[in-house]
Amino acid sequence: MKEFTYYQPKSVDGAIGLLDAKWGKTELLGGGTDLLDLTKEYVAQPDKVISLTGIANFADIQVAPQTGKGSVVLIGAGARLAAIADHAHLQKIFPALTTAAGMIGGPQIRNMGTLGGNLCQRNRCWYFRDEHVHCLLKGGQKCFALDGENQYHAIFTQGHKCVIVSPSTLGPVLIALDATAEVQGPKGKRTLELAKFFFAPSGENEREHVLAPNEVVLSVKIPEKEGTRNASYEVRQKQSYDWPLVQAAVAFKADGGKATGVKIVLGHVAPTPLVVEAAAKEVEGKEVTDAVATAAGKAAAKDAKPLSQNGYKVKLVEVAVKRALLTAANPGKRQYWEV
Amino acid sequence: MSDPQQRTRNGPGVTRRDFLRGSGAVATAALTTPVPSLLHEAAAQKTEEVVGLGPKGVPIELSVDGAKIKNTIEPRITLLDALRDYMDTTACKRVCDRGTCGACTVLLDGKPVYSCSMLALEARGKEIKTAASLHGDGKLDPVPAAFVAADAQQCGFCTPGFVVSMRATLDKNPKATPAEVEAGLAGNICRCGTYEQMRHAIEALCKKGG
Structure with a gap:
């Protein structure tokens, strides 16, 4: 690990004042689980590391009841994944979020990792994370995964020079729940829909999100909608301590047995979380039956353009979407795939 | 190590503490009142001069297994390396050093974390407990005692991580099921594959209620 100067500001302004306007020289430290990996591999070589753990209220989770229309939930960017997963009220209204947060890494990772870190972490491509590989995202000429070892890479590859998958598991859920992020930079605060938060990078001056190098995520706001049903389903190789091969996050309003306002978002299959409107259309206005959920799964996977080694993920998309929909439609029911 | 409450060891020739000043002088925008509002306390503080630590060694004091230990370390040193190499606390083990194996697990204010994946400076002011803390007053904690009884280790390198993770799980929920x-x-991972014996230890512990 290259040496650096460490800062622990007590305010967001203090942190922003230290951040460089270009990527590379400065890094924010939340839980450290991603940044320390990157610095040990010399993939990140910051001169300054700015810790966000000294900022007051940065890890708060607040639930504010709104008159007559459910509540608004505000989660500080410094909130640990374990705190989100274990939050009793969130478990009740946003099972998609608490399930997803509770499956990230193992207990140690969840005690360390933060919401902001999960949204802003770097991708898991093994070429990118190898110090000795000069790939597209490190200023190189070529994405080595395109015709290399790509079994865990994107299957929705259209228009992408770099075929990483978005590493965030909370991102797809928050998009499905219509969440917004509050972000602060040198010019002040702005509110960003989570649906517009992520970005498909193709060079060393780009990241997996749209934030400027001197912007900080403050919090994420999720509106609770009356009668909302939501779920996240992951297909993975291992039951624990694994990245999802495919994730589907769904949310809809249960309107007298019919699903309306359907959102279906895929994770870990494209360089950004992927909103699949064609799949949502299959469900809109209908009762979520096995047949409807199956049709939605097929529609979600239809446009996939897998690489040489990851065609298997296309079928997993069908399964994940179907199971997420059935889970959301039947809260508390033991499903046939559960052991 | 005559006084265990004030253990120190000189770092590798480090004598200077650098103060680098960051410019935190950014005017805060007038507070609109979002519902609900986080961070108002932090935002109210208009400017802040943030003092940088390092990159040369800086003095640090950590609370490890009930003792305050001081030394001088560079900010890039992880909690694991600080404990093992600078504070003579070797119960936590360095195996993968990438936050995947669990051998470095310590309890930070009672919660298990990977000491390899956090900076030592981040652990200031927190209570750190390693597997060595499970032997207070000469009496072995029930968790490592169950490991001994069930012969739940082979090479034993992962064991200090497993026992603190298990202790934390049972502390959080003494009625936890196996x-x-x-x-x-x-x-946590055991490369010798002693999981079956660990299951025996877990069953015995759950029967006794932690």
Whole structure:
């Protein structure tokens, strides 16, 4: 690990004042689980590391009841994944979020990792994370995964020079729940829909999100909608301590047995979380039956353009979407795939 | 090590503390009142001069297994390396050093974390407990005692991580079922594969209630 100067500001302004306007020289430290990996591999070589753990209220989770229309939930960017997963009220209204947060890494990772870190972490491509590989995202000429070892890479590859998958598991859920992020930079605060938060990078001056190098995520706001049903389903190789091969996050309003306002978002299959409107259309206005959920799964996977080694993920998309929909439609029911 | 409450060891020729000043002088925008509002306390503080630590060694004091230990370390030193190489606390083991194996697990204010994946400076002011803390007053904690009784280790290198993870799981929920205890160990790996004996230890512990 290259040496650096460490800062622990007590305010967001203090942190922003230290951040460089270009990527590379400065890094924010939340839980450290991603940044320390990157610095040990010399993939990140910051001169300054700015810790966000000294900022007051940065890890708060607040639930504010709104008159007559459910509540608004505000989660500080410094909130640990374990705190989100274990939050009793969130478990009740946003099972998609608490399930997803509770499956990230193992207990140690969840005690360390933060919401902001999960949204802003770097991708898991093994070429990118190898110090000795000069790939597209490190200023190189070529994405080595395109015709290399790509079994865990994107299957929705259209228009992408770099075929990483978005590493965030909370991102797809928050998009499905219509969440917004509050972000602060040198010019002040702005509110960003989570649906517009992520970005498909193709060079060393780009990241997996749209934030400027001197912007900080403050919090994420999720509106609770009356009668909302939501779920996240992951297909993975291992039951624990694994990245999802495919994730589907769904949310809809249960309107007298019919699903309306359907959102279906895929994770870990494209360089950004992927909103699949064609799949949502299959469900809109209908009762979520096995047949409807199956049709939605097929529609979600239809446009996939897998690489040489990851065609298997296309079928997993069908399964994940179907199971997420059935889970959301039947809260508390033991499903046939559960052991 | 005559006084265990004030252990120190000189770092590798480090004598200087650098103060680098960051410019935190950014005017805060007038507070609109979002519902609800986080961070108002932090935002109210208009400017802040943030003092940088390092990159040369800086003085640090950590609370490890009940003792205050001081030394001088560079900010890039992880908690694991600070404990093992600068504070003579070797119960936590360095195996993968990438936050995947769990051998470095310590309890930070009672919660298991990977000491390899956090900076030592981040652990200031927190209570750090390693596997060595499970031997207070000469009496072995029930968790490592169950490991001994069930012969739940082979080479033993992962064991200090497993026992603190298990202790934390049972502290959080003394009535945990064997399956719940196993879920609490999801972040630890044993390469000798002594999981079956660990299951015996877990069953015995759950019967006794932690």
